[in-house]
Structure formats: C-alpha cells, structure tokens
Amino acid sequence: MKFFLDTANLEEIRQAASLGVLDGITTNPSLVAKEKRPFREHILEICEIVKPGVVNVEVVSTDTAGMLREGREFASWHPNIVVKVPMTPDGLRALNTLVREGIRINVTLVFSPAQALIVAKAGAYFVSPFLGRLDDVAQDGLGVLHEILTIYRAYNFQTQVLAASLRHPIHVVEAAKMGAHIGTMPFKVFEQLFKHPLTDRGLEGFLKDWEKAREVLGDIVQAATAGKRGR
Ligand code: E4P
Numbered sequence: 001m002k003f004f005l006d007t008a009n010l011e012e013i014r015q016a017a018s019l020g021v022l023d024g025i026t027t028n029p030s031l032v033a034k035e036k037r038p039f040r041e042h043i044l045e046i047c048e049i050v051k052p053g054v055v056n057v058e059v060v061s062t063d064t065a066g067m068l069r070e071g072r073e074f075a076s077w078h079p080n081i082v083v084k085v086p087m088t089p090d091g092l093r094a095l096n097t098l099v100r101e102g103i104r105i106n107v108t109l110v111f112s113p114a115q116a117l118i119v120a121k122a123g124a125y126f127v128s129p130f131l132g133r134l135d136d137v138a139q140d141g142l143g144v145l146h147e148i149l150t151i152y153r154a155y156n157f158q159t160q161v162l163a164a165s166l167r168h169p170i171h172v173v174e175a176a177k178m179g180a181h182i183g184t185m186p187f188k189v190f191e192q193l194f195k196h197p198l199t200d201r202g203l204e205g206f207l208k209d210w211e212k213a214r215e216v217l218g219d220i221v222q223a224a225t226a227g228k229r230g231r
Pocket residue numbers: 006026027028108128130132133164165166184
C-alpha cells in the first residue's frame with residue numbers, strides 16, 4: 001500500500017518524508033487555503049520535498065472549460081503532478097480530454113461504487129472514495145471501499161483506488177487488508193500508525209537495564225572503537 005499524506009503543510013510533509021515511507025501528497029482547496037501562500041510556489045515546494053512521489057492538485061472551476069484550463073496549467077508545473085477533478089459530469093468531460101493529452105487524473109469526492117465504476121471506465125489514474133465522510137453520515141465507508149475493489153478486480157480496471165478521508169489507524173489497516181492501492185491520511189493519523197505503548201515501554205525497560213549495568217558494559221562507542229583499533 002502506498003502512503004500519501006493528506007496535507008499541504010510543508011513542515012508535516014518534511015517530517016513524514018524524512019521517514020522514507022511517504023509516496024505522495026493529496027491536497028485539496030481547503031488544505032491549500034490554510035497555508036496562506038502563493039499557490040504555484042507552494043505546490044512546487046511540495047513537489048521538491050516528495051519527489052519522485054506524486055502531488056495531487058485540485059481544480060476549483062466547476063465547468064469543463066475552466067477545469068481544462070486549470071488542469072493543463074497544473075500539469076505544466078511539474079511532471080509529478082496529478083490533477084484532481086470532482087465527480088461531476090463536467091469533471092468527467094474534463095477528464096476525458098485531459099487523459100487523451102497524457103495528463104493523469106484523480107477523481108475526487110467519490111461516495112459510491114456506481115460513481116467509482118464510471119471513473120474507472122473513463123480512464124482515471126486514481127479514484128478517491130472518501131471513507132471518513134461516509135462514516136460521518138452513518139454510511140459504511142469501508143464497506144463502500146470493499147465494493148469498489150470487488151468491481152475493479154472483476155474487470156481488471158487499471159485505475160488505482162486511493163482510500164481517502166481516513167480518520168484513524170483502523171481505517172488505514174482495514175483499507176490495506178482489502179488491498180487498496182493507496183491510503184491518504186492526515187499527519188496525525190500517520191503518526192498514530194507508528195505508536196504502540198508496548199514499544200515505548202519496551203524501549204524504556206531496555207534502557208533502564210543497560211543503565212544499571214553500564215559500569216560493567218562500558219561505553220558502547222569507546223568499546224567499538226577500541227575493538228577496531230585492536231584488529
Ligand atoms: C483527499 O483527496 C481528500 O481531499 C481528503 O482525504 C478529504 O479528507 P477529509 O474528509 O478529512 O477532509
């Protein structure tokens with residue numbers, strides 16, 4: 001499973017990238033607006049931090065002509081940019097043209113298997129079902145993801161399923177168990193994936209035991225250097 005971070009915050013992106021398990025970024029207009037910086041400059045900075053990972057950039061026009069203009073513009077900024085269009089008839093029309101021009105498209109705001117079926121038939125690069133927002137309205141986000149993956153496997157569709165709007169580690173683990181190609185998550189959820197109280201407690205115990213026997217064990221760095229010199 002690829003890990004994408006669902007943020008436009010440079011500090012969060014840098015921190016996640018330094019761990020070596022980050023495959024890309026998803027932004028949306030709300031996330032970018034929070035950063036209050038010139039749009040193009042900001043997106044290009046994100047591209048530099050996560051390269052060769054992809055950066056998803058969303059159009060804000062709602063008509064096909066506007067989406068085509070924005071999509072072509074974003075794609076010209078950097079080769080790793082994937083253009084996000086919403087799951088609307090205008091979005092689908094824009095997708096159709098942009099895909100033929102070789103631009104990779106992520107269809108966002110997908111909430112049903114029927115929508116995801118259309119997205120795959122249209123030739124999108126990514127489909128983004130929003131799990132958390134479905135849960136918010138008392139629908140089963142993971143269930144919808146399962147149905148989408150079943151349909152995609154039945155027809156061997158090439159569109160990659162990007163499980164989005166993930167709100168907690170269980171969302172990520174369940175999406176991974178189902179074989180979702182990508183999970184995109186806020187930085188907080190990314191951090192939570194690392195945590196386990198037994199890891200912290202275990203490390204604390206190891207260090208306490210080492211400290212107790214330090215006099216006998218000696219300094220680990222000195223011992224290693226002395227060993228090398230003796231050879
Ligand atoms: C990803 O492409 C979406 O923009 C994102 O996952 C939405 O998440 P939210 O429902 O937490 O805002």
